[in-house]
Every structure is written in C-alpha cells, then in structure tokens.
Amino acid sequence: MFDVSKKDIHLAQFADHKQHAIAQVAQALINAGYVTSDYLTGMQKRENQASTYLGNGIAIPHGTVETRHNVLQTGVQIFQFPQGVDWDNGQKAYIVIGIAAKSEEHLSLLRQLTHILSDENIAKEMATTKSIDSIYNILLAKESLDDFIFKASMITLDVDTNHIMTLQALNINHLQDANAINNDFIVDVITNPPLYLGQGIWLSDSKKGNLKTAMAIARPKQPLSYQDHQLCLLITLSCKDNRANNTLNHLANLLIDKKTAKLLQAPDAVGMFTLLTTNTNEEKGTLSAEFTLNNKHGLHARPSSQLVNTIKKFNSKVTITNLDGNGIPANGHNIMSVIGLVARQNDRIQFKISGPDAQATLHAIEQVINANMDEKIA
Numbered sequence: 306m307f308d309v310s311k312k313d314i315h316l317a318q319f320a321d322h323k324q325h326a327i328a329q330v331a332q333a334l335i336n337a338g339y340v341t342s343d344y345l346t347g348m349q350k351r352e353n354q355a356s357t358y359l360g361n362g363i364a365i366p367h368g369t370v371e372t373r374h375n376v377l378q379t380g381v382q383i384f385q386f387p388q389g390v391d392w393d394n395g396q397k398a399y400i401v402i403g404i405a406a407k408s409e410e411h412l413s414l415l416r417q418l419t420h421i422l423s424d425e426n427i428a429k430e431m432a433t434t435k436s437i438d439s440i441y442n443i444l445l446a447k448e449s450l451d452d453f454i455f456k457a458s459m460i461t462l463d464v465d466t467n468h469i470m471t472l473q474a475l476n477i478n479h480l481q482d483a484n485a486i487n488n489d490f491i492v493d494v495i496t497n498p499p500l501y502l503g504q505g506i507w508l509s510d511s512k513k514g515n516l517k518t519a520m521a522i523a524r525p526k527q528p529l530s531y532q533d534h535q536l537c538l539l540i541t542l543s544c545k546d547n548r549a550n551n552t553l554n555h556l557a558n559l560l561i562d563k564k565t566a567k568l569l570q571a572p573d574a575v576g577m578f579t580l581l582t583t584n585t586n587e588e589k590g591t592l593s594a595e596f597t598l599n600n601k602h603g604l605h606a607r608p609s610s611q612l613v614n615t616i617k618k619f620n621s622k623v624t625i626t627n628l629d630g631n632g633i634p635a636n637g638h639n640i641m642s643v644i645g646l647v648a649r650q651n652d653r654i655q656f657k658i659s660g661p662d663a664q665a666t667l668h669a670i671e672q673v674i675n676a677n678m679d680e681k682i683a
Contacts, residue, residue: 578633
C-alpha cells in the first residue's frame with residue numbers, strides 16, 4: 306500500500322467549481338512536498354484534456370506526462386467535499402484524490418486506489434464520514450483485510466517430475482511467498498497425503514498453520530501414479546476463512562460436469578486461472594482478440610477512460626484480461642475495473658466480446674488500441 310498520513314486527509318472542504326477544488330488539492334500536494342508549484346498547471350491542463358472523474362463520486366486529478374519532472378515524491382492528497390463539486394455533465398465528486406507520481410509508479414497507485422474505491426458503499430462512507438481515522442483505516446486496509454490470495458503466477462504447469470513431493474514443494478513455495486502459511490502447515494501437508502477429488506485432481510490442506518486464505522496449483526508434465534490413482538493436478542490450499550469458496554465452487558462444478566479436462570489441458574496458467582475464477586460459459590458468437598499494449602505509460606487513467614468510452618458506444622458485453630498481469634478479467638464498461646488491470650507497455654491484453662454488435666465493437670477497440678489511445682496525454 307502507498308504511504309499515506311492522516312495529514313494527507315482533508316475533511317469537510319468546500320469548492321464552488323472543479324477548478325477551485327483542483328487548486329486546493331494542488332496546493333496541498335505542494336505543501337506536503339510532493340510536487341513543485343508548477344504542477345498545478347499540469348493538473349489544470351490534464352483536466353481540460355479529459356475529465357478525471359471516475360464514478361461513485363470520486364475524481365483523481367493529476368498532471369500530464371510533461372509535468373512529471375515536477376513530482377518530487379510519490380504521494381496523494383485526499384479531499385472530502387460533503388456538498389459535492391460539479392465535475393462534468395451533472396456528475397458530482399465528493400472525494401477528490403490528487404495524485405503525484407513518477408513514471409509507472411502511478412499504475413500501482415491507481416491499482417491500490419481502485420481496489421479500495423470501486424466499492425460504492427466504501428466510497429459513500431468516505432464521502433460522509435466526519436472522522437479522519439475512518440478514511441485513513443479504509444485507505445490502509447490490507448487487501449480488503451484477508452482477500453483470497455490466488456493468481457496465475459501461483460500456478461505451475463508441465464512440471465517434469467515423477468514424484469508428488471516436487472509438486473508439493475512448488476505449491477508450498479508460492480504459499481510461503483504470500484505469507485499464507487507457517488511451518489506447522491508445511492509439516493502437516495508433507496506428512497499427510499492429499500485428498501483425492503476424482504478425475505486426476507488432488508487437494509492438499511491442513512488444519513494447522515493457516516495464516517491467510519490462499520491457493521497454489523502444480524500440474525505435472527505427465528500424470529503420476531499415486532495411491533492407485535492418477536495424479537494430474539495438485540492443489541494446495543490454506544484456509545483462514547471461507548473466501549476460497551467461490552473458486553472451490555468453480556472446481557466442484559467442473560468435477561460434477563466431468564469437464565476437468567479443461568483444467569488438465571489448459572495451455573497456460575492464465576487459462577487455468579480463468580477456469581477457476583470466472584463463469585466460463587461464453588455466449589454463442591463470443592469474439593476473442595489479443596493485442597499488445599504499446600502505450601509507453603500503460604493503461605493509466607486517460608487511456609483507460611478513452612478505451613471505456615469507446616466500448617460504451619456499443620451494446621456488447623466486453624471483458625478485458627491482462628495476460629501478463631494477475632489474469633483477473635475486468636469489466637470493459639467500468640473505468641475503475643480497467644485501471645485495476647495495471648497494464649504496462651508490452652503487456653498482452655485479451656478482449657472477450659459478446660452481443661449484437663460484437664464485430665463493430667472489436668473493430669472500434671482495435672482502432673483505439675492501434676492509435677495508442679492518445680499517448681501524449683497522461
């Protein structure tokens with residue numbers, strides 16, 4: 306999580322228009338030592354180019370690429386406007402977060418902010434609270450307290466081994482990296498055999514040493530023979546709470562429908578991750594396309610907004626996945642969800658499009674991607 310101090314939070318502020326609000330935020334960034342006095346000009350220029358309003362009563366004014374040299378230190382200033390500030394087209398901002406960031410630092414910063422603020426209820430609480438501590442605690446909450454830790458990078462495929470312990474060691478290493486287990490867990494899963502779920506899939510867990518809810522998967526290059534069954538996939542799960550239930554339900558459905566071959570034959574970790582975390586029953590006629598992101602500064606607020614606005618012109622459902630990121634699909638109609646992809650230059654971006662005008666939607670997306678989404682604007 307980015308560093309934030311209670312001094313960075315300003316409650317019960319008032320501004321009669323958005324330029325007044327931006328000026329207040331810029332002055333706070335200057336006073337905090339995050340930027341030079343010239344940064345305000347960049348923030349105003351950026352706002353004139355495209356609105357920084359994200360939805361849910363939240364705006365994130367920031368500078369342009371040309372004014373990044375005015376950033377002295379990455380940081381934010383959070384302003385609460387209980388009466389709201391007219392931003393654009395009747396939209397009111399109640400929380401205005403001024404951002405100062407160098408280079409790609411802003412992508413991680415935006416990712417952290419969108420993870421917290423994409424929840425409408427949290428945004429409303431921040432807009433109405435009279436307690437700095439309340440906003441501070443929301444911003445500093447770690448991964449929504451105890452989120453389920455599972456991502457494509459925790460999946461190891463085509464392991465060249467003939468022994469289950471190799472697979473278990475790989476999974477344990479991923480869980481250790483996530484600080485999800487302690488030595489009691491490790492000893493227990495090494496000592497006791499995993500549970501056979503059927504169709505070549507085994508589950509290893511323990512009642513001991515669970516620090517966080519997390520999961521890792523290893524798949525051997527060739528099926529192993531283990532306890533009179535085939536071992537085609539080993540899942541190692543640490544459980545602190547029930548946050549893994551959604552993923553386990555996806556696994557159960559694959560087992561019940563006898564469709565586990567999709568898991569066992571998934572060509573890459575992202576494909577397997579998607580099978581276990583999303584509804585993969587694609588509508589008939591769903592189009593799929595993959596692009597390499599050429600934007601030097603990635604999918605920050607401006608290009609994300611441009612991409613989402615392009616998609617919203619059509620009536621098709623669009624999901625976007627950063628194949629080089631965490632593999633979690635984003636809603637193409639939601640700017641916060643798209644920013645949360647944390648897509649950087651040269652990342653592979655996959656689009657899934659379904660609906661009455663899917664082909665036209667894909668064509669428009671291809672055009673905006675190939676045009677680099679107006680890279681000159683930060």
